[in-house]
Amino acid sequence: MVTLKDLxxxxxxxxxxxxxxxxxxxxxxEETIKRVKNIAKELNYRPNTLALSLKNRKTMTIGVLIPDIxxxxxxxxxxGLELEAQKSGYQIITCLTNESLEREKKALDLLSNGSVDGxxxxxxxxxxTENSIDHFKNIIDQGTPIVMFDRVxxxxxxxxxxxxxxxxxxxxxxxxxxxxxxxxxxFDRLEGLSVGKLRILGYRKAIEQSTEYQSQPKIHSTxxxxxxxxxxxxxxxxxxxxxxxxLCIDNIAxxxxxxxxQRLGKNIPQDLSVIGxxxxxxxxxxxxxxxxxxxxxxxxxxxxxxxxxxxxxNNNEVKHSTTATVNFGLDLRGTTL
Amino acid sequence: MVTLKDLxxxxxxxxxxxxxxxxxxxxxxEETIKRVKNIAKELNYRPNTLALSLKNRKTMTIGVLIPDIxxxxxxxxxxGLELEAQKSGYQIITCLTNESLEREKKALDLLSNGSVDGxxxxxxxxxxTENSIDHFKNIIDQGTPIVMFDRVxxxxxxxxxxxxxxxxxxxxxxxxxxxxxxxxxxFDRLEGLSVGKLRILGYRKAIEQSTEYQSQPKIHSTxxxxxxxxxxxxxxxxxxxxxxxxLCIDNIAxxxxxxxxQRLGKNIPQDLSVIGxxxxxxxxxxxxxxxxxxxxxxxxxxxxxxxxxxxxxNNNEVKHSTTATVNFGLDLRGTTL
DNA sequence: ATGAAAGCGCTAACAA
DNA sequence: TTGTTAGCGCTTTCAT
Numbered sequence: 063m064v065t066l067k068d069l070x071x072x073x074x075x076x077x078x079x080x081x082x083x084x085x086x087x088x089x090x091x092e093e094t095i096k097r098v099k100n101i102a103k104e105l106n107y108r109p110n111t112l113a114l115s116l117k118n119r120k121t122m123t124i125g126v127l128i129p130d131i132x133x134x135x136x137x138x139x140x141x142g143l144e145l146e147a148q149k150s151g152y153q154i155i156t157c158l159t160n161e162s163l164e165r166e167k168k169a170l171d172l173l174s175n176g177s178v179d180g181x182x183x184x185x186x187x188x189x190x191t192e193n194s195i196d197h198f199k200n201i202i203d204q205g206t207p208i209v210m211f212d213r214v215x216x217x218x219x220x221x222x223x224x225x226x227x228x229x230x231x232x233x234x235x236x237x238x239x240x241x242x243x244x245x246x247x248x249f250d251r252l253e254g255l256s257v258g259k260l261r262i263l264g265y266r267k268a269i270e271q272s273t274e275y276q277s278q279p280k281i282h283s284t285x286x287x288x289x290x291x292x293x294x295x296x297x298x299x300x301x302x303x304x305x306x307x308x309l310c311i312d313n314i315a316x317x318x319x320x321x322x323x324q325r326l327g328k329n330i331p332q333d334l335s336v337i338g339x340x341x342x343x344x345x346x347x348x349x350x351x352x353x354x355x356x357x358x359x360x361x362x363x364x365x366x367x368x369x370x371x372x373x374x375x376n377n378n379e380v381k382h383s384t385t386a387t388v389n390f391g392l393d394l395r396g397t398t399l
Numbered sequence: 400m401v402t403l404k405d406l407x408x409x410x411x412x413x414x415x416x417x418x419x420x421x422x423x424x425x426x427x428x429e430e431t432i433k434r435v436k437n438i439a440k441e442l443n444y445r446p447n448t449l450a451l452s453l454k455n456r457k458t459m460t461i462g463v464l465i466p467d468i469x470x471x472x473x474x475x476x477x478x479g480l481e482l483e484a485q486k487s488g489y490q491i492i493t494c495l496t497n498e499s500l501e502r503e504k505k506a507l508d509l510l511s512n513g514s515v516d517g518x519x520x521x522x523x524x525x526x527x528t529e530n531s532i533d534h535f536k537n538i539i540d541q542g543t544p545i546v547m548f549d550r551v552x553x554x555x556x557x558x559x560x561x562x563x564x565x566x567x568x569x570x571x572x573x574x575x576x577x578x579x580x581x582x583x584x585x586f587d588r589l590e591g592l593s594v595g596k597l598r599i600l601g602y603r604k605a606i607e608q609s610t611e612y613q614s615q616p617k618i619h620s621t622x623x624x625x626x627x628x629x630x631x632x633x634x635x636x637x638x639x640x641x642x643x644x645x646l647c648i649d650n651i652a653x654x655x656x657x658x659x660x661q662r663l664g665k666n667i668p669q670d671l672s673v674i675g676x677x678x679x680x681x682x683x684x685x686x687x688x689x690x691x692x693x694x695x696x697x698x699x700x701x702x703x704x705x706x707x708x709x710x711x712x713n714n715n716e717v718k719h720s721t722t723a724t725v726n727f728g729l730d731l732r733g734t735t736l
Numbered sequence: 737a738t739g740a741a742a743g744c745g746c747t748a749a750c751a752a
Numbered sequence: 753t754t755g756t757t758a759g760c761g762c763t764t765t766c767a768t
Contacts, residue, residue, distance in 0.1 A: 063512070063513060063541075063745090065744090065745055065746085066745065066746065066747095067745075067746095075754075075755085076754065076755045076756075077745090077746080077747095077755090078746095078747075078748080078754080078755065078756080078757095079753085079754055079755070081746070081747060081748090082747090082748090082754090085747095089753065089754080090753070090754080091753060091754090094753080094754085106537075108508070108511070108512040109512065109745085109746075110453075110512050110513045110744090110745050110746070111509075111512055111513065111514045112449055112452050112453045112458070112513050112514060112744090112745080112746095113453055113513075113744075113745035113746045113747090113760090114745080114746065114747085115449050115760095116447075116449045116450055116453055116744095116745085116746080116760050116761070116762095117745080117746050117747055117748095117759085117760050118746090118747085118760085119760075121449070123492075131474050131477055131478050131481075132471070132474055132475065132478060132680075134469070134471070134474075137468050137469055137471075137474045138469065140468055140493075140495075141468050141469060141495065144468075144493075144494070144495045145495075153492065153494075153509070154492070154493060154494075155460075155490060155491070155492045155493070156477075156481075156491060156492070156493045157481070157490075157491075158477075158478065158481045158482075171445070172448075172490070174445070175400070175445040175446065175447055175448055176400060176447045176448065176449050176450075176761085177448045177449065200443075204400075290683075292683070292686055314684060317684050318683075318684065318686075321658070321684075321685065321686050322686070324661075324662075325661075325686065343469075344681070344684060346627070346629070346655075347651065347654050347655065347658075347681065347684045347685075348658060348684075349629055349655075349658055349659070349662065400761090402760095402761055402762085403761065403762065403763095404761075404762095412738075412739085413738065413739045413740075414739085414740095414761090414762085414763095415738080415739060415740075415741095415762095415763080415764080416737085416738055416739070418762065418763060418764085419738090419763090419764090422763095426737065426738080427737065427738080428737055428738090431737080431738085446761085446762075447760090447761050447762070449760090449761080449762095450744090450760075450761035450762045450763090451761080451762065451763085452744095453744050453745070453746095453760095453761085453762080454743085454744050454761080454762050454763055454764095455744085455762090455763085456744075513745090
């Protein structure tokens with residue numbers, strides 16, 4: 063590693079002269095600047111980030127905690143985060159918490175000693191079920207800002223980025239109603255996450271509020287334990303052949319539903335409209351392609367970074383915490399009319 | 400941030416005493432050690448990693464370059480990397496190169512100044528097509544070890560972890576032959592990546608070597624530009640109805656092929672056996688579930704970390720570079736007999 | 737048993 | 753215009 067000192071000694075000047083010269087300081091003569099820069103390039107000098115961070119008390123690094131990187135939703139977020147961070151010259155250091163509260167605590171612990179200027183995170187499942195929040199509060203009290211996205215802890219006072227799951231389900235359901243569907247089922251495979259409940263509420267609301275739609279809300283659900291989703295869907299469609307609208311509020315059930323319906327001889331979308339919630343790009347794994355309600359995952363990432371950097375760089379102004387809402391988009395494809 | 404100095408002044412001892420006490424140095428009296436540790440806990444002292452790294456010239460951090468985080472294969476790798484790194488007390492700092500050579504260079508540049516003890520990376524597509532390797536060599540010459548996985552640069556002398564794509568395709572093809580299939584097609588959607596070529600070789604070899612199988616190797620391929628994969632597959636199966644075996648060497652074509660065949664009225668797997676290469680967990684998005692050749696992604700991650708840490712911690716012993724091979728697994732499901 | 741001092745690589749106030 | 757010095761937080765050698 064080439065250091066300032068190395069440059070200084072080979073040039074026979076002082077370290078501070080070199081330091082200033084590299085920053086084009088007006089204090090230094092044109093000529094010296096040139097000499098310094100030349101030798102710096104020649105020896106491939108690169109400033110030591112660690113030393114800079116130590117000096118400046120600023121790391122230009124964001125700690126990111128991801129509950130489950132195998133979930134495409136989160137990898138998309140990570141993608142958005144990285145993109146936006148890079149724009150502003152920030153690095154990202156990623157920790158995977160694997161849905162574990164303990165890992166979450168450890169990760170926070172490990173990085174909250176000057177390694178990082180702030181955190182962007184989504185709570186581990188365990189953190190949500192146990193409603194554990196002290197570890198977050200500690201960090202914030204220490205003066206390190208946190209931005210939470212998607213799975214947020216309501217009782218922690220920090221900036222947040224969430225999605226409007228309620229509205230998304232509401233609009234998807236309205237789309238089905240507007241097609242003139244008369245037996246619209248909601249299919250659920252989520253496991254007690256707060257977002258699932260909001261989606262159900264949105265579905266209910268759309269149906270109850272509609273004057274044209276006559277039936278009651280009808281909700282089917284299954285978990286992984288109860289055998290294959292495909293089998294469940296097949297049985298459901300067979301038992302109730304009048305189902306003509308289907309809103310699947312999890313990732314992949316939509317694709318499976320299309321396949322199951324087609325094997326039962328149904329025409330999609332003439333006989334049955336299907337809309338899925340998707341963070342995975344799985345919409346073209348059936349034919350026709352699946353109409354989805356899509357989370358704008360990369361947008362969430364971008365928004366989070368913006369909010370965090372704003373905090374980091376203007377931490378003097380004491381602002382109230384804000385919560386940003388990112389809307390879903392209804393991407394119409396072939397499984398709806 | 401609480402520092403050693405803070406502890407020292409509140410206790411009225413010197414900084415070095417505190418430092419030693421926290422490490423249970425025998426130089427320090429039992430009593431002082433206790434006092435120091437108590438106050439440290441009380442004030443929630445956490446050693447500053449930056450300062451330590453600067454001092455020790457060791458960061459306990461691994462730089463990871465990922466070409467495409469939206470590709471499940473790579474997120475799985477990342478998962479495996481994190482898991483293994485955590486075991487050894489290492490942090491991971493992730494950079495997404497987005498298949499761009501320039502970003503790859505920048506990332507390497509940014510971190511190769513003491514921020515990181517070594518790199519684990521898979522080459523960006525652009526890096527492979529342009530066969531650009533100088534940036535890697537520079538890093539290695541500087542003394543920072545690199546481990547490459549999957550998409551490796553052959554001309555760079557460093558540890559590597561690769562998968563036996565050749566063998567995997569060979570075995571998958573043999574499976575189809577052993578079923579008595581007589582018209583086995585390989586379908587390719589990869590874009591000039593080295594792995595694709597190996598898979599093709601494996602397919603060829605299995606076919607040419609077989610005594611029972613009579614036909615010639617038949618390779619179909621398409622790129623994203625040429626319109627939808629589904630349409631291509633549909634046309635292919637229609638044009639040549641005698642195809643009874645299909646090896647798809649990319650991620651999702653397998654699922655699409657099953658759907659396309661079924662819509663053409665074919666029975667899977669009676670009329671047509673399909674095997675896909677998969678890193679995505681998409682095998683159950685068709686029915687019956689797709690038989691796949693699966694990359695042991697997390698194993699690759701683990702292996703890479705082990706090799707890198709070995710380099711980092713025993714860099715004195717000059718060892719020759721080694722290349723580890725991770726095998727695929729053939730996961731038989733419903734789309735084969 | 738404890739402390740002073742130097743140094744990791746860098747910056748910036750101050751001195752020359 | 754250039755150099756000296758102190759300091760970011762920590763460790764470690766060498767006094768005391």
